Amino acid sequence: MRNLFYVLLASFFFLSCSAQSKNKGSQPLAGLKDVFSNDFLIGTALSAEQIRQTNPKESEFIRNQFNALTAENIMKSEIIHPEWGRYDFSLADQILELSKKDNQKLIGHTLIWHSQLPAYVRQLKNADSVKMFFEEHIHTVASRYDGKVLGWDVVNEALNEDGTMRKTIFLDKLGPDYVTEAFRLAQKATPNAELYYNDYNNEQPKKRAGCIEIIKKIQAAGVRIDGVGIQGHWHLGKVPFKDIEESIEAYAALGLKVMITELDIEVLPRNFSGADVNQRVASNPSLNPYANGIPDSILQKQAKDYEDLFRLFLKHKDKISRVTFWGVHDGQSWLNGWPVRGRTNYPLVFDRNLQPKPSYDAIIKLKK
Ligand code: XIL
Numbered sequence: 001m002r003n004l005f006y007v008l009l010a011s012f013f014f015l016s017c018s019a020q021s022k023n024k025g026s027q028p029l030a031g032l033k034d035v036f037s038n039d040f041l042i043g044t045a046l047s048a049e050q051i052r053q054t055n056p057k058e059s060e061f062i063r064n065q066f067n068a069l070t071a072e073n074i075m076k077s078e079i080i081h082p083e084w085g086r087y088d089f090s091l092a093d094q095i096l097e098l099s100k101k102d103n104q105k106l107i108g109h110t111l112i113w114h115s116q117l118p119a120y121v122r123q124l125k126n127a128d129s130v131k132m133f134f135e136e137h138i139h140t141v142a143s144r145y146d147g148k149v150l151g152w153d154v155v156n157e158a159l160n161e162d163g164t165m166r167k168t169i170f171l172d173k174l175g176p177d178y179v180t181e182a183f184r185l186a187q188k189a190t191p192n193a194e195l196y197y198n199d200y201n202n203e204q205p206k207k208r209a210g211c212i213e214i215i216k217k218i219q220a221a222g223v224r225i226d227g228v229g230i231q232g233h234w235h236l237g238k239v240p241f242k243d244i245e246e247s248i249e250a251y252a253a254l255g256l257k258v259m260i261t262e263l264d265i266e267v268l269p270r271n272f273s274g275a276d277v278n279q280r281v282a283s284n285p286s287l288n289p290y291a292n293g294i295p296d297s298i299l300q301k302q303a304k305d306y307e308d309l310f311r312l313f314l315k316h317k318d319k320i321s322r323v324t325f326w327g328v329h330d331g332q333s334w335l336n337g338w339p340v341r342g343r344t345n346y347p348l349v350f351d352r353n354l355q356p357k358p359s360y361d362a363i364i365k366l367k368k
């Protein structure tokens with residue numbers, strides 16, 4: 001009897017120890033959304049494939065790591081409004097369902113943008129037709145998702161690098177007040193969504209000044225604008241920390257929420273900055289140095305940039321409502337295909353196998 005008791009006791013210890021060590025071995029990766037839950041939302045951009053949830057492991061990973069979703073492409077006008085008067089909401093409705101199921105905020109990206117326009121809009125010649133498209137598009141898309149999205153990038157990339165207004169079909173046919181008009185229409189169509197202006201390089205002093213001018217103009221017209229998105233497509237070793245901090249402060253001083261909306265830190269060579277999707281560079285092997293793997297020294301350098309960035313974001317967490325990565329993992333990043341096609345890039349904090357990179361560890365460490 002006594003022996004039996006000892007055998008049982010020993011087996012109990014053995015089982016509980018092995019259960020514990022098993023648990024330790026497969027400890028789930030801390031979710032970025034949980035680590036920063038008292039600071040800001042942590043978002044990601046989903047491809048059509050990810051919205052269709054064809055890879056269950058990846059879907060689970062997305063659910064565990066992020067609490068905000070942006071559609072990387074499928075809410076843009078060329079996809080959601082492919083022909084005059086015809087809309088295709090199938091994938092947009094799917095990302096909405098996904099965000100509801102997984103308890104994530106959904107960001108609409110984007111209502112008015114000169115890129116990824118449907119072909120029929122690019123061909124419009126007369127101002128009345130452009131105006132009709134502009135009004136109908138904003139009304140139809142924004143009202144459909146009212147009360148369902150957290151916010152919309154109402155206008156994307158309306159500025160040149162020097163802070164003047166970019167020459168687009170909208171500026172050309174509707175005049176410089178089109179940005180204010182877009183916000184006025186969006187406010188009417190979706191009273192429950194936050195309304196944002198979004199751009200790249202708008203942390204740079206000249207473009208920032210242009211951005212502030214646009215915001216003040218919207219505000220002076222008595223139209224609502226709730227936030228400004230700094231896309232955050234930055235480069236290894238060249239992240240403009242001082243400009244970023246000054247911009248966060250300047251935008252917040254206008255009463256706006258600040259968001260980092262498309263974060264990535266590119267590691268491959270390129271001879272210009274910014275993120276104009278229409279700018280292309282010819283492919284050349286010297287522009288693709290890490291096709292067979294990336295040196296650890298580069299990953300460590302990237303970790304330092306990410307660490308410094310998140311330290312800055314945490315310092316200003318009272319002003320920053322969301323930090324969204326432009327993609328889930330390195331393999332999905334648009335920077336594998338832009339501005340040079342067919343490269344192997346490493347701009348995010350998770351690698352191609354959904355494993356955390358030194359950059360992930362570095363930002364998590366800030367909260368320990
Ligand atoms: C990019 C997507 O990631 C790509 O898949 C697509 O081919 C081009 O657009 N600024 C933006 C985003 O506002 O919508 C862009 O997304 C990247 C630059």
